[in-house]
Amino acid sequence: MTRRFDAQGQAAPMRPPAQKPGGDRPRALTFTAFGLASEAEPVAPGLHIVATPIGNLRDITIRALATLAAADAVLAEDTRVTRTLLAHYGITTPLLAYHEHSNEAVRERMVARLRAGEALALVSDAGTPLVSDPGYKLVQAAIAAGIAITPVPGPSAVMTALVAAGLPTDRFFFEGFLPQKAGARRNRLEALIRVPGTLVLFESPHRLPEMLADAAAVLGPDRPAAVTRELTKFYETIRRDTLGALSERFAQDGAPKGEIVVIIGAATTPERTAEDDTALDALLRSALERHSIKDAASLVADQTGQPRRLVYARALVLARSEG
Template sequence: MASQFTVLGLAAEADRLQPGLHIVATPIGNLGDITLRALSTLAAADAILAEDKRVTKVLLAHYGITTPILAYHEHNAGEMRPVVLERLAAGQALALVSDAGTPLVSDPGYKLVEAAVAAGHPVTALPGASAVLTGLVLSGLPSDRFFFEGFLPSRSTERRRRLGELAAIPATLVFFEAPHRTPESLADMADILGERPAALARELTKKFETVRRGLLPDLAAAFATEGPPRGEVVLMVGPPGAGAGLTDEAIDSALRAALEGHTQRDAVHLVAAELGLPRKRVYARALRLGEGAPDDEG
């Protein structure tokens, strides 16, 4: 009997799967963010390799998939790799998933792919959801070049040293961070990287998805007061010197647009964050435009 899955209450037949390792991207929050090809692959595979079987069972149950699940995570990877390679050598089709998003990004899957490739087994990837790319495109920061760092060191001394190494990279920086460490990390970023535009995205694709944008010092001050955010966090920081080459005319144009719906104080804050400029420079331009009293900024 052909393998099946369910979409929108309708049964669908899975395509026959070729032997090999199939790397399958899964939703980062919203279960609707999965491709039909991914569902067909998960349904037709001989087994699914998952970080946390409990998490993957929720996804499979939602789509009526009954494929067996094998645990493959950082604690058992060394023991499981030979088992997986043996099954691949026997001609099985195995699907590799992470708890959320695209496998091999901040998880141990790359060692399995490396071993499978070295052994000559077919490896293919099914594109899909990614917290890195979702956060980047929502950030409002330059997306033509970006550098994904993953998680920074948990200790401040090591974290600050690493941030110093990253400071000169001419690209938007993308980080994962644990919610409880986010205020500390933002404080270190503001201190080491300076007044760069940044964005904090939490609970991406979920009901309470939120993106906070602003200059690093302002975000650091806000979360120092508010405390750690809830949910999964992705941090984006603009490249060094972002906005430094902008002309006064460009700044004035952005200010005029912002002043149509905001006070001078808020307009200065928004434009400085959007263009990645020091607030003092933007405020000076606002004064020249004559759109408010000098003491509005204070």
């Protein structure tokens, strides 16, 4: 017997599926899970943001399956990846490509379909759409057009790695991918030094050893960290240690394979005191008598170990107030 569920997971009465326009044979709004065929109620018109597994195909909700089965089309970052997921659950919803190279004309076509009353499901290759993903542009366009946005929550590489790392989770900052070039990467890491929370970063496997070396050099080798690889998959591994130790380990072992999420503990520097600020100002005033603002800030930052951006910002304030 075929079961029918609505998008909220509630059992619904059986009724025949709606006919396609033009009298074509209707598409069955069905999915197969646990060896049983289930039929989904049509979902409301609008854009449905559907989270999908990050590796293990069993990590998907019944609501997500029902939404994917009932939608008029699924907008996929890579249709080949999403086709595998849909086939696994016996879903025959048409697939359309929507990715970082999709232009304004593509978004306009999608919005036009939404305005016409269709229900479109947006997915990424893995996890929750819009997180380090180009889908936000379509969501912005849909909101501007007055289209309803419905989130269908589920797997997230960010949250999965965070809870597995063993580091504080009460406050965290998602950075995503750091710049590829070493200089820009170090500059960005400097900007993250004082973030008062656990850092969550994505990284390509072949860049991981270089990134860890830069992170240890800029953020400090004693910061606790974790490198998670292939989360939810057969070869899932989690390495927990200090940044310095992890950097050495991956420098020796080389680049790993698979999807990588790096978790780095928050800075533990003590609160600055009024005495600290007075001492910094004194050093800057002395340096500003002989050097430009930029050079004075650089010299004092090297002397005190304070972040260059912080010292430069203070040097600007002093130069303007005493100029």
